[in-house]
Amino acid sequence: MNTGVVAKSHITNLLNDWYREMRVQHVLEAGQLKKEIDSKIDRIEEEQEILMYYSLLDFRYKMLIGNFDKDLDEYDSISEQTNDFLKYYYHFFKFIYAMEVGNYSDAKKHYELAEKLLAAVPDEAEKAEFNYRVALFHYYLSQPLRAIHYATKAQEFFSKNKGYEVKTGACKNTLGMSCISLGQFELAEEYLISALNTFTKTDERASILKVRHNLGLLYADQDLSESAIRHLTEVFKEDQHIKTNYLLAREHFRLGHHEEASQYISKGLTSCDKEYYYHFSILNGLNENEPVEKLDHLVAEAISYFKHQELWKDVQFYAEELAVKWYNVGNEGEVSKYFYIGYEAKKILKKRGSLK
Numbered sequence: 001m002n003t004g005v006v007a008k009s010h011i012t013n014l015l016n017d018w019y020r021e022m023r024v025q026h027v028l029e030a031g032q033l034k035k036e037i038d039s040k041i042d043r044i045e046e047e048q049e050i051l052m053y054y055s056l057l058d059f060r061y062k063m064l065i066g067n068f069d070k071d072l073d074e075y076d077s078i079s080e081q082t083n084d085f086l087k088y089y090y091h092f093f094k095f096i097y098a099m100e101v102g103n104y105s106d107a108k109k110h111y112e113l114a115e116k117l118l119a120a121v122p123d124e125a126e127k128a129e130f131n132y133r134v135a136l137f138h139y140y141l142s143q144p145l146r147a148i149h150y151a152t153k154a155q156e157f158f159s160k161n162k163g164y165e166v167k168t169g170a171c172k173n174t175l176g177m178s179c180i181s182l183g184q185f186e187l188a189e190e191y192l193i194s195a196l197n198t199f200t201k202t203d204e205r206a207s208i209l210k211v212r213h214n215l216g217l218l219y220a221d222q223d224l225s226e227s228a229i230r231h232l233t234e235v236f237k238e239d240q241h242i243k244t245n246y247l248l249a250r251e252h253f254r255l256g257h258h259e260e261a262s263q264y265i266s267k268g269l270t271s272c273d274k275e276y277y278y279h280f281s282i283l284n285g286l287n288e289n290e291p292v293e294k295l296d297h298l299v300a301e302a303i304s305y306f307k308h309q310e311l312w313k314d315v316q317f318y319a320e321e322l323a324v325k326w327y328n329v330g331n332e333g334e335v336s337k338y339f340y341i342g343y344e345a346k347k348i349l350k351k352r353g354s355l356k
Contacts, residue, residue: 011037011044012053019057022064023129025166025204034061049086052078056089063093068100084120091117092130099137102275104309107137125164128157132167135174142313143352144178151175166207169198173211180218188218209239216247225251242272246279253287261287275309278302282318292325296334303341312352316345 014037021030041054059072071094072078078090091114098107111134118130135150155171158164176191192211199207216231232248235241249264265287268280282302285295299322306314319342326334 088117144181147178169195312345
């Protein structure tokens with residue numbers, strides 16, 4: 001076995017190759033490169049920046065394979081380095097992480113810091129990747145027009161360059177989701193079917209399931225609960241993602257399938273983050289037909305959280321839902337309070353250009 005010192009240029013090239021494979025979502029190839037890098041990383045000459053770069057990419061790899069158990073907190077010193085290249089990746093990866101765990105206020109902070117440092121990265125593919133992630137961020141915050149803007153910019157690069165077929169499909173998936181938010185259901189279906197065809201050709205099973213989940217969402221948003229449940233159930237057999245879990249619970253509740261809804265709610269509450277804790281808990285209260293007085297405390301707490309995360313669509317929805325509940329029991333004061341909260345949220349969404 002060769003135990004000699006590994007040249008800095010060699011390990012740097014390997015690290016760059018590793019990130020390129022992660023960026024195009026080639027999980028198998030990225031895993032193979034990680035094994036090779038791990039066998040050599042402890043034999044490089046003492047080089048702090050290389051070790052920092054490795055730590056950042058190792059964090060990105062963990063996210064790629066679905067491991068979100070640990071943040072980058074132990075590497076916070078990277079943000080204080082003079083190397084803008086490393087600082088960009090630190091904030092960009094923190095941005096992705098915060099989005100994935102539902103901490104949108106943190107995501108916004110790191111997105112803005114990464115954007116300022118993007119000029120330090122001359123790679124056009126990285127700028128397209130940044131635009132793709134920003135598109136997802138705006139979609140999560142119910143800003144579909146902005147999501148479409150950034151997803152289109154990303155797709156323009158990915159679709160014209162060989163090797164980015166998966167990312168092109170991912171952009172189409174994001175465009176489809178954004179069109180659902182805008183009520184453009186026919187166009188949404190076109191984008192989602194196109195994305196599904198792309199992922200089928202490249203045999204990207206995880207991505208196929210994401211698109212099929214979104215097709216379920218497409219039917220749910222058109223009040224076609226039975227069709228939505230059929231699609232979502234097939235997805236859930238392979239990938240018990242919390243968002244699919246919640247949609248199944250919600251659509252069963254809408255159809256009056258209280259026992260089935262309860263089963264999905266119980267399952268979701270055992271593995272959800274804070275955002276979905278509120279979604280599942282409120283849905284559980286509705287499914288159990290709890291009195292409005294009991295729901296009020298939970299919804300008020302949820303609205304406070306959603307305001308902090310700038311999830312104004314959820315603020316509007318739950319405020320209006322509770323206003324109706326209070327109206328049904330004749331409490332005009334509470335009706336006015338919650339309808340006003342919903343009205344304020346609606347104004348913010350309108351200002352963002354997010355309403356249908």
